[in-house]
Amino acid sequence: MTEQARTRNPWGRGDRLRAEILDAASGLVDRLGGADAITIRGVARAAGIAPASIYQHFADRTALISGLVEHDSKRLLAVMALADDATADSDPGDRLRAQLTAYAKFVLENPGHYRLMLTLQEHRRQVSSRAVVNSIAAALERCQQAGWKLRLPVDRAAVMIFVAAHGCVALFHAEPEAGELKRALVFLDELLGLVLERNSRA
Amino acid sequence: MTEQARTRNPWGRGDRLRAEILDAASGLVDRLGGADAITIRGVARAAGIAPASIYQHFADRTALISGLVEHDSKRLLAVMALADDATADSDPGDRLRAQLTAYAKFVLENPGHYRLMLTLQEHRRQVSSRAVVNSIAAALERCQQAGWKLRLPVDRAAVMIFVAAHGCVALFHAEPEAGELKRALVFLDELLGLVLERNSRA
DNA sequence: TGTACATCAGTGAACGCGCGTTCACTGATGTAC
């Protein structure tokens, strides 16, 4: 771990440091979880810069945390959208499952980030959980059109699935276990089995 | 808020301060949530004692937090057991509902405490969530014996219900809303509707 | 082409603060003889 001096960013590219700061903060959250893991001095240390340098890109600690949450929310939604696209011409049930799997995978692999996203009181009414529910609802709608029967109205079913899936991963965060992802996927299958009533064959 | 001097506990009753300290810590968690709300100095301030006094009852900050978690876990289980007892000669479905209601009510009314109970990494493998699942499983077993049909095996159904219920209240913690309890109870009814398939009449 | 100046990326040192913890203590209440 040689104390190698950072080469400063070229003229006009000072904004690059913003990304480096977010990366460093991200790493801290990975390793330590929770919002308290993000300290100005800690992030500066991790990024190899002076604490004061952070203030050129974030007004204060709160702004730094908000920036990270926004960053992470985008990542989660991107991962889910990717899973959706990748299965564009599959059975709608499989598409739903793919999205949920992507969700569970992201959340289990990024426990600190997910906790941060939901914990942050300053970010009430945040976009992400509603966006996730909407995404699930869209997938359910497609299932319905393909002839599946739901045991709840689409919007309630979407909430049910999101809430239960959230509960599942949140509990694994609280009590880590071996083979979390597998267990989570089993749980999600049971959940879909309750919500969806197979009616026609794909 | 007069700075009235505390009268010290009588000889041989020094252990009373332990309870006062836990009460004070409890109040802080209520108002501020999270484990960071519990600081030695803050608790001492709230209890009206000197910071050093806490060390007569708790080895260090960690021990204090553990003590509080233990305290809270007992309270939650007591509340659920009470709901179960109070409905001892009702329909088993109602008994299950009563227990879940008690759970939701406690958790929604004590968000900081619940978060603390689950957050605490030092308390992995904690007793409480397994105890809650067992309690639900027992109630489900009674439903089954009364002629209800479950769409999942009893143990998986209990996990499903606990996990989904947890997800529900956890999300309300993250995004508080008006009429939380009512909404939570609607959700729990939908959940029971999915898991239980009515087969006979009570 | 030279030069004065503006703009940029980033820093070092200092501030005041609240924290966890330690330690020697104070003063009241019990106990042994």
Place this chain on the structure above:
DNA sequence: TGTACATCAGTGAACGCGCGTTCACTGATGTAC
């Protein structure tokens, strides 16, 4: 009944630490004339 001492509940002052934030700064790169 008196007295020396042990035990108890609880404290005040100090420690070292890491924190968020500020401020005047350094030195490189661009721009105006």
